[in-house]
Amino acid sequence: MKVATHKISVTVDSGSIQVNPDSLVMTSADEVYWGGTNARAFTIAFDNEGPFGQRNLSHADAVSRKKPRSKGRFKYTVISVENPGLQLDPEIIIEDPPTGDKP
Numbered sequence: 001m002k003v004a005t006h007k008i009s010v011t012v013d014s015g016s017i018q019v020n021p022d023s024l025v026m027t028s029a030d031e032v033y034w035g036g037t038n039a040r041a042f043t044i045a046f047d048n049e050g051p052f053g054q055r056n057l058s059h060a061d062a063v064s065r066k067k068p069r070s071k072g073r074f075k076y077t078v079i080s081v082e083n084p085g086l087q088l089d090p091e092i093i094i095e096d097p098p099t100g101d102k103p
Helices: none
Strands: 005-012 017-020 023-027 031-036 042-046 072-080 091-095
Touching: 005 023, 005 072, 017 072, 031 042
Parallel strands: 005 031, 023 091
Antiparallel strands: 005 017, 042 072, 072 091
16 A cells, blocks of 8 residues: 655744645555745644654654554644744644555
């Protein structure tokens, strides 16, 4: 089975954060990473442990590919390193991978 890799684009400006897609649906067999569109760093904080076995992801962790360890709906916060008061709350939804081969 081919593993899909999802990129969540993150743009941190002086007064706002934009994330695309705002809500990502992926399977537990897929990989995901957050890619910055400019030089401004950000961190990721999940409400609980999150799907990757840790609550907080540093900028270096966020921009590297990772495979989820659990399924469900996870709210998280993108936080500007330069201005920690600047935050955005998107979500990631992880489902079971499809079964069987599709043509």
